[in-house]
Each structure stands twice: as C-alpha cells, then as structure tokens.
Amino acid sequence: VVVSGVPREDMACFDNEFDDAVREGTLVHFQTGALEVLSDEGRVSGLRCSPMERKAKGEEGWNSPVPFLRYRHSGEPFIIEADMIVASIGQATDMEGFESVQNGSSWLQVDRNFRVRGYDNLFGGGDAIRVDLITTAVGHGRKAAEAIDAFVNGEPMPGNVYQEVTKARNQDILYFLHTPPAQRSMIEPEVVKGNHDELLQPLTGEQVRSESERCMSCGLCFDCKQCVSFCPQEAVSRFRDNPAGEKVYTDYSKCVGCHICSLVCPSGYIQMGMGEGL
Structure with missing residues (x-):
C-alpha cells in the first residue's frame, strides 16, 4: 500500500516505476495524509490517515512549489492496517553540527577542489553540498581526496581541467551503423x-x-584509421609502439591544415590547432 498526499500527476516518481508497482498489485491511496502511526504492544499496527483536498486560491501554501503543501487535511480520518511503515517524504541532508561552517547556507559551500570556503583544512562533498547520485558522491570523494593529499603534503591544489563535451555535430555520425x-x-x-x-x-x-x-567513442580515438587513410599529405601515421592513449601521430612539417582529418574523424577526437612548436 502506498499513501500519497497528492494526486498522481503531482507524485515525484518515474512513470515506469509507478506503473510497475501497480502491475505488481500495489494499492495507492491518492490525496491521503498521514496523521499518526498506531502501535500495539510496541509494534506498528496501522496508520491513521485523512483525505486531502486542494487549498483554495489565496490560502497559505496554495501555490507552493512543494506539491504536498498545496493540500490540506479534510474529511473523516480512517485507519490503514499495517505491520511495517516506510516513510518516504523527501530527501534532505542532516547538517546538525556543521552550522558554524555552512556560512548561512543549507549546504556546505565548496570550491573546485571541494574545500569548504573560508577553511583551509575542511573538505566536503556528496550530499553535504547537494542531494545527488551515489556516483556523483564517489566522484566528489575522489577529487576531495586528491586535494587533501596535496594539502597534507604542502603541494599546490590540483588543477581543474575542463573536459569539453563532444557534441554530435562534431562527429561524422554517418560512419556508424544505426543499431x-x-x-x-x-x-x-x-x-x-x-x-x-x-x-x-x-x-x-x-x-x-x-x-x-554501440558506443561511438565520443571525443576519443578508437583507432579507425580514417585520418591516416584520407590525409592527402601523408602527414598522419600510426604510432609503431602505440603508447597508452596515443593512436596516431601528426608530422606538422607535412601538414597543410586542410582539416580533412578532422572532418573524417567519426568521434570528434581531432581538434585543429597550430601544433606544438609552431
């Protein structure tokens, strides 16, 4: 049984997950608010609920950005029997104990190295700076660990190298079969x-x-040899020892900047420039 204080259109859930739950036999009580958890001899026995109705225009919270606050209790209470209740009423981070370093914000304010602003030896990430995915928190932790290591060893903070996202318009998508x-x-x-x-x-x-x-290796070389084949000056060749991360080599003494290698690169890996030393 799912108890929702709002109608279906205001529920914060994915359509496919909701539909799956209904197919599995889940009963949903829409516009139903929880009033009290009931117990019997120390064990959960039910949930006292009441119907919810939309607040009238002008009533406090009637146009709140939080859907639940647009509704109020109405009608006669009723009881839903239950032996287990799982509360799922939102996501927030418990920042108790960190008030002195929040700088008036609901979250920790950090720089690009995840160091809390105004503190040299305090770092944070994950749900302490915003509610997000576990994978995002792992990434924050890795970058914070690198910064902490530099701080402890008296080294400069790591640089924040911007990785430009390769768009489809920069790729030769006709190279790939549609799958x-x-x-x-x-x-x-x-x-x-x-x-x-x-x-x-x-x-x-x-x-x-x-x-x-099906991966199109966006922005990465996957050794298709298009640039080697199409270069009219034979300026592009493959590395014989093929060092890690490097597939091809450009001889800038032969390159005339015709851009053909860039145009035929399926993944958008080749970026035109003057070349090192020129």
Missing part, C-alpha cells in the same frame, strides 16, 4: 509477488556486449 538499443524484458507480476525478484529483468551478457559495441 537500436537493447530492451529489457518484463516478467509477469504474479512471479514477483511475495519475493524480491525484479519485474524488469536485467540485460543478458550478449545484450551488454552488444550495447558496448
């Missing part, structure tokens, strides 16, 4: 009732390999 993405299969809802199996099945090993082959 539709793999689709995950669904199983019957009855199969997953009463257990922890997933309704949406994972990709098979073969599908995963097929998906990896």
Whole structure:
C-alpha cells in the first residue's frame, strides 16, 4: 500500500516505476495524509490517515512549489492496517553540527577542489553540498581526496581541467551503423509477488556486449584509421609502439591544415590547432 498526499500527476516518481508497482498489485491511496502511526504492544499496527483536498486560491501554501503543501487535511480520518511503515517524504541532508561552517547556507559551500570556503583544512562533498547520485558522491570523494593529499603534503591544489563535451555535430555520425538499443524484458507480476525478484529483468551478457559495441567513442580515438587513410599529405601515421592513449601521430612539417582529418574523424577526437612548436 502506498499513501500519497497528492494526486498522481503531482507524485515525484518515474512513470515506469509507478506503473510497475501497480502491475505488481500495489494499492495507492491518492490525496491521503498521514496523521499518526498506531502501535500495539510496541509494534506498528496501522496508520491513521485523512483525505486531502486542494487549498483554495489565496490560502497559505496554495501555490507552493512543494506539491504536498498545496493540500490540506479534510474529511473523516480512517485507519490503514499495517505491520511495517516506510516513510518516504523527501530527501534532505542532516547538517546538525556543521552550522558554524555552512556560512548561512543549507549546504556546505565548496570550491573546485571541494574545500569548504573560508577553511583551509575542511573538505566536503556528496550530499553535504547537494542531494545527488551515489556516483556523483564517489566522484566528489575522489577529487576531495586528491586535494587533501596535496594539502597534507604542502603541494599546490590540483588543477581543474575542463573536459569539453563532444557534441554530435562534431562527429561524422554517418560512419556508424544505426543499431537500436537493447530492451529489457518484463516478467509477469504474479512471479514477483511475495519475493524480491525484479519485474524488469536485467540485460543478458550478449545484450551488454552488444550495447558496448554501440558506443561511438565520443571525443576519443578508437583507432579507425580514417585520418591516416584520407590525409592527402601523408602527414598522419600510426604510432609503431602505440603508447597508452596515443593512436596516431601528426608530422606538422607535412601538414597543410586542410582539416580533412578532422572532418573524417567519426568521434570528434581531432581538434585543429597550430601544433606544438609552431
């Protein structure tokens, strides 16, 4: 059973996840507010609820950006029996104990090295600076660790190298065959009732390999040899020892800046410039 204080259109959830829950037999009480958790001999026994209705125009909170605050309790309370209740009413970070370093903000204010502004020896990241994904927090932690290492060893803070995103307009997409993405299969809802199996099945090993082959290596060289083949001056050649990260070499004494290598590069890896020493 799901208790929602707002109607379906105001629920903060993904459509496919909501539809999956309904297919699995989940009963949803829309515009229903929780009043009290009931207990019996120290154990949860139910949830006292009441209907919710939209506030009238001009009433406090009627146009709040938070959907739940646009509604108020109305009607007779009722009880939903339950032996377990999971509260899912929003996401926020408990910053208790950090008030003195928040600088009046709800979060920690950090610089590009994740050092808290105004403090040389305090670093932060993840949900302490904004609610985001776990992978984002891992990235913050890695960059903060590099900065902490530099700070402890008395070295300069790491530079923040900007990685420009390669757009499709900078790629020769006609080089790639159009391959539709793999689709995950669904199983019957009855199969997953009463257990922890997933309704949406994972990709098979073969599908995963097929998906990896769809990668267009945006902004990266994947050794297609297009530049070597099309260079009219034979200025581009492959490295014989093929050092890590380097596939081809440009002899600038032969290059005339015709841009052909850049135009035929499928991934947008080649950027035109004057070259080192010129």
